[in-house]
Amino acid sequence: MIAYDERTTLVVVDVQNDFADPAGSLAVAGANEILPVLNEAIAAARDGGTLVVYTQDWHPPDTPHFEKDGGIWPVHCVRDSWGAALHAELAVAGEVVRKGTDGEDGYSGFSVRDATSGETRETSLAALLRDHGIQTVVVAGLATDYCVRETALDSIRLGFVTYVLTEAVRAVDLEPGDGERALAAMRAAGVRSA
Secondary structure, eight states: OOOOOOOOOEEEEEHHHHHHHHTTTTOOTGGGGGHHHHHHHHHHHHTTTOOOEEEEEBBBBBBBTTGTTTSSSSSBBBTTTTTTTTTTTTTOEEEEEETTTTTBBOSSEEEOOOOTTOOOEEEEEHHHHHHTOOOOEEEEOOOOOIIIHHHHHHHHHOOOOOEEEEEEOOOOOOTHHHHHHHHHHHHTOOOOOO
């Protein structure tokens, strides 16, 4: 059980229409099942004085991240589109950190990687958490085997005590079992399950 307080943050990862809605271009199976669990966690976090932060893919229409431009993913979460919007059933009560805004791969809420050069740079998330004196990061959202995993691993790397809400994540599972392997990799790195 998570003790939500002012030294903790809940990071809700990429619960956007293209991932969380069955009509989305990269819909994650079972994503709609986590919305009530997420909303309960958001309410508990807010009741405990916890900072709630949302990450949001915010891609340009053309980027090497997309299959049509040489990447591996279908077009998704194009800025200012329905697909990029946070899901209407998600309780949104906090700051939003956008990633992939300049065409980078934006798997982690903490960093982005240039799809061509491989160069990485931080998003505003780590500075935001440091400004609030955060020590513990709780990660939930989509998808377990990509953005949740990378956000949790970066959180550990940056020195935060890190949890993943296992009932509030779902995996893409491009290869069967990717989600379970992602959870195992997070546990091996020191991420705790909640």
